[in-house]
Amino acid sequence: MTSLQKREALWGYLFLLPAILFLAVFVVYATVIGLQRSFTAWDFMSIAKWKFIGFDNYVRLFTDGVFWLTMKNLLFILLGKVIVQVGGGLLLANTLHHSLGPVLRRILRTIYFMPAVVAPIAVALQWSYIFEPDFGLITKFFAFLGIQPLAVPWLSDPNLSLAGVILVDTWAGLAFPMVLFLAAIQAIPDEHYEAARIDGAGAFALLRYITIPGLRTMITVTTILVSINAIKLFDVVRGMTRGGPNHHTETPATWMFQTGINQFDLGYACALAAVIVAMCLLLTLAELRVFERQEE
Amino acid sequence: MIELSQAGQQAARREDALARLKLRVGRYVGRALLWVILLALAFFAILPFYMTVAGSLKNNWDLVKSPLSLPLEPVWMNYANVLKQGFARHLLNTLIVNVVCLSLITAFGSLAAFALARLRIPGAQSIRIGIVSGLMIPVYAVLFPLYLMLDRWGLTQSYLALVGPYVGFGMPFAVFVLHGYMKTIPYELDESAKMDGATPFQIYWHVVMPLARPGLASMLIFEALWIWNELPFALILIRKEAMKTAAVALLQFGTNWVMDWPWILAAVSLITFPILLVYLLMSEQFIRGLTAGAVKQ
Numbered sequence: 001m002t003s004l005q006k007r008e009a010l011w012g013y014l015f016l017l018p019a020i021l022f023l024a025v026f027v028v029y030a031t032v033i034g035l036q037r038s039f040t041a042w043d044f045m046s047i048a049k050w051k052f053i054g055f056d057n058y059v060r061l062f063t064d065g066v067f068w069l070t071m072k073n074l075l076f077i078l079l080g081k082v083i084v085q086v087g088g089g090l091l092l093a094n095t096l097h098h099s100l101g102p103v104l105r106r107i108l109r110t111i112y113f114m115p116a117v118v119a120p121i122a123v124a125l126q127w128s129y130i131f132e133p134d135f136g137l138i139t140k141f142f143a144f145l146g147i148q149p150l151a152v153p154w155l156s157d158p159n160l161s162l163a164g165v166i167l168v169d170t171w172a173g174l175a176f177p178m179v180l181f182l183a184a185i186q187a188i189p190d191e192h193y194e195a196a197r198i199d200g201a202g203a204f205a206l207l208r209y210i211t212i213p214g215l216r217t218m219i220t221v222t223t224i225l226v227s228i229n230a231i232k233l234f235d236v237v238r239g240m241t242r243g244g245p246n247h248h249t250e251t252p253a254t255w256m257f258q259t260g261i262n263q264f265d266l267g268y269a270c271a272l273a274a275v276i277v278a279m280c281l282l283l284t285l286a287e288l289r290v291f292e293r294q295e296e
Numbered sequence: 297m298i299e300l301s302q303a304g305q306q307a308a309r310r311e312d313a314l315a316r317l318k319l320r321v322g323r324y325v326g327r328a329l330l331w332v333i334l335l336a337l338a339f340f341a342i343l344p345f346y347m348t349v350a351g352s353l354k355n356n357w358d359l360v361k362s363p364l365s366l367p368l369e370p371v372w373m374n375y376a377n378v379l380k381q382g383f384a385r386h387l388l389n390t391l392i393v394n395v396v397c398l399s400l401i402t403a404f405g406s407l408a409a410f411a412l413a414r415l416r417i418p419g420a421q422s423i424r425i426g427i428v429s430g431l432m433i434p435v436y437a438v439l440f441p442l443y444l445m446l447d448r449w450g451l452t453q454s455y456l457a458l459v460g461p462y463v464g465f466g467m468p469f470a471v472f473v474l475h476g477y478m479k480t481i482p483y484e485l486d487e488s489a490k491m492d493g494a495t496p497f498q499i500y501w502h503v504v505m506p507l508a509r510p511g512l513a514s515m516l517i518f519e520a521l522w523i524w525n526e527l528p529f530a531l532i533l534i535r536k537e538a539m540k541t542a543a544v545a546l547l548q549f550g551t552n553w554v555m556d557w558p559w560i561l562a563a564v565s566l567i568t569f570p571i572l573l574v575y576l577l578m579s580e581q582f583i584r585g586l587t588a589g590a591v592k593q
Contacts, residue, residue, distance in 0.1 A: 008417075009416065009417045012415040012416075012417035016407070016412070019405060019407065022404065022460065023427060025460065026442065026460045026461050027430050027433055027438065030438035030445065031433055031441075034439075035437075047443075110579040111341050112341055113579065114572065115341060119524065119546070121527050121547050126345075126347070127344065129348070137363060171341075175341075179587055183587070231434075232434055232436070253528070256436060270440055270441075277434060277437045280434050
């Protein structure tokens with residue numbers, strides 16, 4: 001290296017220093033500590049002290065009924081979100097692209113995306129109001145239709161509360177996959193659609209044989225992203241039900257808060273956090289594999 | 297024979313016309329159905345926002361009686377009361393945290409991205425992968441360890457506790473987006489500036505940054521929205537009531553003032569509508585910013 005190149009590299013490292021410092025302290029170091037503390041007995045009330053106890057927290061976690069309940073809830077949340085957000089997003093994107101002009105398409109896209117920019121906690125409260133047991137719209141609506149089993153307080157009902165939470169979270173996130181698909185559809189050459197139309201393909205055939213194969217990578221990636229969001233789900237649940245009634249809407253993240261902050265069991269909460277991180281990491285690695293394969 | 301075939305032709309023509317009519321009716325019905333669905337979806341996207349504003353301008357009695365009606369005699373006092381109850385302070389806290397964090401993320405993120413995209417550094421590729429890998433880590437990994445750390449530093453009594461975590465967790469995305477964008481700026485510009493004896497910092501400041509504005513806009517929208525809406529960190533890391541952010545205050549309203557819906561809805565409106573207004577003014581940039589992380593650049 002010449003001295004000029006050396007000086008350029010030195011400048012470069014200097015420029016990188018602050019960013020790396022913040023990452024090293026608040027992301028990397030803290031993650032390592034969190035992982036280490038998942039193997040300890042660590043109490044919120046005497047936060048400076050901790051004792052190494054091996055795998056005890058994990059053993060407790062995997063024999064904890066509530067943990068498995070959160071996994072079951074997560075499965076329903078995942079299924080609901082993937083089917084509605086990815087499936088619905090695909091149909092919507094396909095419809096907006098083929099059946100509407102550019103102006104109307106943009107207007108509808110802007111409207112559909114509105115819930116996605118709002119604070120999830122604000123969404124939670126808006127919908128708590130709509131689900132309000134006495135005068136809320138949902139109860140009134142189903143009472144008006146005469147469907148009594150649904151004209152009940154959803155959020156305190158063991159059978160309906162999870163459905164309510166999924167409905168709200170899906171409402172807030174519906175447009176995100178749609179927007180991604182809409183951008184990707186525009187990359188599919190119009191001639192492909194034209195040729196298929198001349199061969200007499202209907203709207204469904206266009207979707208089935210041109211749009212879906214053309215968006216294969218995008219569909220996989222979006223499914224993974226939606227799944228990661230489902231695993232991280234916290235704000236909406238905390239704001240609407242706090243995981244209740246009786247853990248029927250508990251998610252891994254709300255249970256982590258509950259055990260850490262309300263039951264002071266930080267070691268246990270850290271073990272739960274490690275499980276959440278592991279699930280997110282697995283999905284992200286799957287996503288990277290998809291990108292790699294696409295490049296080949 | 298001839299007559300027969302004529303009759304056949306006529307019948308065939310009639311059938312043909314009928315089929316065409318059916319097709320046309322079918323298309324109209326399909327079209328109408330499509331519009332019903334699209335408009336219903338738009339209606340459901342807007343309805344909760346309408347109900348929020350309408351409810352925030354009613355008194356308790358009207359709200360319970362008719363949550364859907366227009367607030368014909370708007371009760372502006374709801375807003376005044378909720379702001380006086382401390383929500384003004386919480387909004388201000390959110391705003392201050394946002395401004396401080398965005399400044400730091402922009403400064404440090406763009407410097408790092410510039411170094412990785414425009415300077416020749418040994419190991420740049422690995423450093424970039426290392427930084428961007430931070431995107432994989434959810435905030436839950438660090439909540440309690442960070443509380444411990446910030447508590448030791450005596451920061452949990454102030455919203456300053458949020459600066460480190462937000463900047464740290466915002467950094468991977470900032471570097472990812474800005475690096476991607478800076479790569480698209482022609483390198484000849486750097487070379488000619490170098491010929492004129494410009495230092496790397498001068499190239500960063502006078503050449504690359506002015507051209508990187510669209511990338512900066514995407515990044516800033518994403519980070520600003522994340523910080524404005526963020527709940528888990530804010531909920532755990534700030535122990536002093538007056539220092540809490542608006543999102544945390546909202547959560548507490550939801551659990552404490554169970555009966556006072558007009559106030560809650562006024563608070564929801566205050567945190568929601570500034571963002572929504574900016575979004576409606578520049579939805580194109582918003583959508584680009586929010587989806588920038590989802591697609592590989």
